[in-house]
Amino acid sequence: MRKSFCVLMLMCALLIGYSANALAVLCPFDYSDAQGYDNAWHSNPSWQRLGTIWDSESAPKLVDSSDDGVFWSTDGGATWDNPDILAGQTIKFRFDMYKELWGRHDYDAIRVWIDMNQDNDFNDVGETILMDKWEFKTETGYAYGDGFAGVSKSFYTELICPVDANIGDYWLRARVACNADIDNDFDNMTSTGHIWQGEVEDWKLTVNPVPEPATMLLLGSGLIGLAGLRRKFRKK
Numbered sequence: 001m002r003k004s005f006c007v008l009m010l011m012c013a014l015l016i017g018y019s020a021n022a023l024a025v026l027c028p029f030d031y032s033d034a035q036g037y038d039n040a041w042h043s044n045p046s047w048q049r050l051g052t053i054w055d056s057e058s059a060p061k062l063v064d065s066s067d068d069g070v071f072w073s074t075d076g077g078a079t080w081d082n083p084d085i086l087a088g089q090t091i092k093f094r095f096d097m098y099k100e101l102w103g104r105h106d107y108d109a110i111r112v113w114i115d116m117n118q119d120n121d122f123n124d125v126g127e128t129i130l131m132d133k134w135e136f137k138t139e140t141g142y143a144y145g146d147g148f149a150g151v152s153k154s155f156y157t158e159l160i161c162p163v164d165a166n167i168g169d170y171w172l173r174a175r176v177a178c179n180a181d182i183d184n185d186f187d188n189m190t191s192t193g194h195i196w197q198g199e200v201e202d203w204k205l206t207v208n209p210v211p212e213p214a215t216m217l218l219l220g221s222g223l224i225g226l227a228g229l230r231r232k233f234r235k236k
Contacts, residue, residue, distance in 0.1 A: 029042065030200060037202075039192060041194055046101045046103075047099060047178055048099055052068065053067075067203065069098065069201065070096075071096075087161055090159075091161060093112070105178045107135040108134040108136070108179070109179055110175070112173070112175075113129065113172070115127060122173055161207060167209050168207060169205065172205055173191055
């Protein structure tokens with residue numbers, strides 16, 4: 001009797017484990033992460049994604065550690081270290097789209113927004129900072145069935161952070177998708193809602209004030225004084 005009970009419990013445990021795995025397979029979404037914003041999500045990253053990493057999740061995360069493929073620079077692209085931004089600086093953005101599978105569609109689309117007025121949406125005029133597409137068959141000569149995969153393409157755009165910009169955090173949202181899923185129309189590639197293929201990523205941009213001239217003068221005086229002390233120390 002005890003043996004039969006143990007076997008029954010083992011079968012139940014295996015069934016529960018299988019159901020959990022099946023549920024995970026049935027819910028392979030990638031969600032946007034910006035708090036306080038309407039959500040965007042995708043179901044399948046095989047044909048286009050941002051960077052090489054993609055999450056399978058059943059609900060949005062507070063922090064998504066898998067984010068990659070989105071970079072910005074304040075030194076003209078010499079370093080892509082996603083720094084804080086000073087008001088008045090020129091920011092250069094880079095978005096890396098990666099294809100795991102080639103696919104039979106015509107092109108992959110990318111669209112990027114920044115919530116410029118910090119009103120928790122990306123719907124205002126001027127908030128789209130990039131719309132572009134990767135017409136990979138035209139560019140490479142490869143067609144569906146050639147087995148060409150595991151490739152990437154980078155997209156670039158620049159903008160100037162206004163000198164009078166509000167200090168604080170701004171959210172950037174980037175999406176990539178198949179042309180078939182947006183009916184060949186970027187107007188259908190909105191900042192919210194579900195698109196079957198592709199990926200969405202949210203990144204926080206922090207804008208700091210330009211240092212005051214008096215602060216810079218004080219810093220410079222301090223550095224000069226420090227250098228003088230070092231020279232005096234060496235003479236002793």
